[in-house]
Amino acid sequence: MDAKCAAILESLPPKVPRSRLEPYRELIREMRRRGRTYREIAHVLGDRCQVQVTASAVHNFVSRRSRPKPPAAVLPHLPEEAAESLASPMEADGVLPTRPDPDVKQRIEGLKRRAVPAGRPTKPVFAYDENEPLRVRSTTLKKSE
DSSP states (O other), X not given: OXXXXXXXXXXXXXXXOSSTTGGGHHHHXXXXXXXXXXXXXXXXXXXXXXXXXXXXXXXXXXXHHHSOOOOOOOOOOOOHHHHHHHSOOOOTTSOOOOOOOTTHHXXXXXXXXXXXXXXXXXXXXXXXXXXXXXXXXXXXOOOOO
16 A cells, blocks of 8 residues: 555544444344343343433344355365366357257147137127126126015
């Protein structure tokens, strides 16, 4: 780092903690180590330290500071055979190659020729009259009189 950058960094004031619980970090950590609940810690902070805080705020404070930082993405060394098998099968034009199934066309044609199953309604489901609202035709429901 050059001298100019180092001078800028040295001239900056120390960063002020964003949480009001930061000064009590070690106390909270030790109380958790001794098995105290977040609610008990919140009561102790309120009674002895005059810091009004909820149990959920203590929980959030502890969980944010106790999470290990995610490790850098380091991939293990793979043998060349394994690396080649993981390589993308993209062709030169950027399209994935397809493996044609020889009887796909025959199966599709067979599905198209298949007869309509019995039990399908042959009458229209909706009755349309341009002067009336759209209604469902019901053969199973009887009108109450």
